[in-house]
Amino acid sequence: MKKPRWKPFPHDQAPFEYEAAGLKKHWPRLHQGDCEPFPSPDWVVKALAASSAAKKSAGKLAGDPDGLGQALQQAWRLYHRGDFKDAADQGLKLGLLGFTVANKAAAMQATYLEPDGEAGLALFQAAAERAEELAQALPGYANAHYLDAYSLGRYSQGISVLKALAQGLGSRVKGSLDATLKLAPKHAEAHSALGTWHAEIVDKVGGLVAAVTYGASKDKALSHYRKALELHPKSAIARVEYARGLLMLQPSKVAEAKKLLQDAAKLKPADAMEKLDQELAKARLEEL
Numbered sequence: 001m002k003k004p005r006w007k008p009f010p011h012d013q014a015p016f017e018y019e020a021a022g023l024k025k026h027w028p029r030l031h032q033g034d035c036e037p038f039p040s041p042d043w044v045v046k047a048l049a050a051s052s053a054a055k056k057s058a059g060k061l062a063g064d065p066d067g068l069g070q071a072l073q074q075a076w077r078l079y080h081r082g083d084f085k086d087a088a089d090q091g092l093k094l095g096l097l098g099f100t101v102a103n104k105a106a107a108m109q110a111t112y113l114e115p116d117g118e119a120g121l122a123l124f125q126a127a128a129e130r131a132e133e134l135a136q137a138l139p140g141y142a143n144a145h146y147l148d149a150y151s152l153g154r155y156s157q158g159i160s161v162l163k164a165l166a167q168g169l170g171s172r173v174k175g176s177l178d179a180t181l182k183l184a185p186k187h188a189e190a191h192s193a194l195g196t197w198h199a200e201i202v203d204k205v206g207g208l209v210a211a212v213t214y215g216a217s218k219d220k221a222l223s224h225y226r227k228a229l230e231l232h233p234k235s236a237i238a239r240v241e242y243a244r245g246l247l248m249l250q251p252s253k254v255a256e257a258k259k260l261l262q263d264a265a266k267l268k269p270a271d272a273m274e275k276l277d278q279e280l281a282k283a284r285l286e287e288l
Helices: 022-032 041-050 052-057 061-063 066-079 083-091 093-113 117-137 143-161 161-164 169-183 187-206 207-214 218-231 236-249 254-266 272-287
Strands: none
Touching: 022 066, 041 066, 041 093, 052 061, 052 093, 052 117, 052 143, 061 117, 066 093, 066 161, 066 169, 066 272, 083 093, 083 169, 093 117, 093 143, 093 169, 093 236, 117 143, 143 161, 143 169, 169 187, 169 254, 187 207, 187 218, 187 236, 218 236, 236 254, 236 272
16 A cells, blocks of 8 residues: 655644643643543553553653653644644654554544545554554553544545445444443543444445344434534534434435534634544535
8 A cells, every 4th residue: 555645734733732731731621532541650650550562662661651651742742733743653652652642643644634545544554453452452441442443444434334344344343432432431532433333334234234234223323423522512523423424314404414514613623633623524514
């Protein structure tokens, strides 16, 4: 597959600078959607103690939890301001504990900024492989499972949902999302993704086959979309996914979908990802 070009973030980055103590102060808002724990030294110590693989992969920094925590925080600063390549590179240097920021950066790059579809698929594949490795090393870490599901889900959409189902990827995505929500029930992004999992399957194979073969249903899809918005009312992507799923499941609900997208377009983004989510909402509005 082609290598990604890592096209730069195309918007003003100034509003998304979180230097010094600003990152910790704004962390609850920045990670309201994915429940990612702040990478403090205490968190680093606990994570390394829980996984010999994570400890080994951290190299010399394994003996310096303060330094490793600071390095992880810097990688997240890069991510939130939209420097996705630098965030991914920084995360990968830090071993398994840096995989989440690296995976999220790669996934956002592939979702929004990579112009070549084949290169985007390669980014998703690599992120899913790293997420699977991280989940094996730290099975109690929710975002290892979530980013496995997200990356594979987007990969599945890229190759076609029907082809992905035939390859068994649907079951892996569902299993990873279930694991995420078992560990982090308030994970809004996982609820949105699970809503889309149900909606895509119902749309592609029909309600009866979806229910009997995969356990997917329209009602479950809508329930997860609503839960995501309840957990994260300021999320643009929760509204975008809800609108898309709604139109797959109930094509007549154009007015409701438009309202969701209009509301998403009005939100104030907290970081680069949310800015890209907002721009997607605007683009989808123009298509309706």
